[in-house]
Amino acid sequence: MQPEAPDGTGWRRVAANPEIAVSMLLLIAVAGISSLQVIMRYVFNAALPWTEEISGMALVWMTFLGAVGLARLNLHARVEILSEIAAGRTWYELLEIALDLLGIAFLICVVIGGVDLVSQLSHERTPALRLPITYQVIAIPISAGLIALFMAIRVLRRIVGIARRPA
């Protein structure tokens, strides 16, 4: 599941992709917390009760922020047979616009449901750390909204591209 690497490497690439940079920090946090837990449990025989909660939350944010970056770079996993054959043809561009619009419709549903869910769960707290559960839930509408935004920008670009094409 290696991604097609975006241009460049090193710091330049990290700086060009801020959402993925935050995802990287969260990945480091997840690895760090898990290591801490392993060390506390096996070396000091004193398991920490809060690590699962925090690393679960970090994993949700890592995934959904990373998904925003992948959407901006158009790197989400998809079947590319047709795009290999027909990229650049007008009918294919129109098809891609239609598919993106379907995706955006789904994401809008997620944003609406996510915002409702955040207000419904606003008094719930996690069992160990007593953190508001909304810290985790709010990742869903925020990321779905951003993914929809980047997809909408791509749709607009495609439409402009088609309109400028000589008939």
Add this chain to the structure above:
Amino acid sequence: MNLELLLILLIGVSLIVIMLGMPVALALGGCAVIYLLAEGFPLTQTAMELAFSIDKFTMLAIPLFMLAGSLMNAAKITDRIFDFAASIVGRVPGGLGHVNVLNSLVFAGMSGSALADVASLGPMQVRAMKQHGYDEKLAIGITLASASIGPILPPSIPLVMFGIIAQVSITQLFLGGVLPAFVIAGCLMTYIYIVARGRGYVSADPFSFRTVGRTFLRAAPPMLTPIIIVGGMTLGIFSPTEAATVAVLYALFLGGVVYRELTFKAALDALFEVASASAKLLFIIANAVLFGWVLTIGNIPQTAATAISTTFESPAMFMLLTLVSLLILGAIIENAILLLILAPMLVGVGTETFGLDPVHLGVTMVFCIMIGQYTPPLGLSLFLMKDLTGVPFGRVCAAVAPFLIPLIAALLIMAFVPQVVIWLPRTLGY
């Protein structure tokens, strides 16, 4: 409209839009939302499933195993393993071909991913074989085919995914993968021996125990990784997530302290790639969990079970049908996606209706899906090999095609001799 019919229709439509090129995660999620709206569920339910699907402790094993593999790669440990393998089997006909297979077998234990195996070992192995007079086509074929061992020998990301989705013990799956990995290696090496004997591919370097010993010492620390992981999990010391954490710490220790070849830049690139690769995978998993939940609400697994069990009478027929359809679908759908969509349906039917062992079914299905990577048009490993070597896609496909014979032979052994898979976990008391 009948809701069950609607759901079957929606599944069909989502498969069509996936084939047309819609991002898989969005197609699965979209299908689920339409059905939930038709059933009268509130939209909050969708957000709820997404927000609480991947925050599970076991899920952490996926990015952590990926990170461990990437760090090992970044620390350039592969050439050490290559030298060790070469010192053992260099003199056998087809020597470097066997080295290639053994190399994958050892490296597999660290990367857990066929693509990682192709990406890191591929260029070096193909180059080395060409330098020793091997046909380029043969070199590419062997390198790709041997990479299929990666996802079978633990640690294995596909097996972790399978365990989570189908709710089968990951420790048992890992143990179940150990012997089949050797069966696959055996089949490939037999085939290479037969092909190479006629062509006289033999190394000139004489066999020496001293070289074996010296290269073994150089390669031993990374080769301990799978032993630590599987051992720790088998003895019940580690959970899969803890084993993955230990693997990350061990990779950092090897790269940073023992070999000192892990540069800061290489580590940074590894982190970037793992963050995006695991976000990509977990984003699909989150949506696949939502989709799977909708299938359960719509009674699809039961419907499918009834349909399949009235059509096929014996477990062997069911197994054969599963493998054939996975091989066909594997050619057009990416392996992780196929696993996530089909595992929950097929495992339920296979274990409940036909009495198959879930570990046996899991390991066999994962290997079958991995072979799908070598069949065009959508073989990710094929595309990767094309990019790495600059050989045209058609030639890469032709190179790997003959190796489907030993790979499918290994698959059939795994499928119809279940002991190969379940003997080790059973013997160790699972």
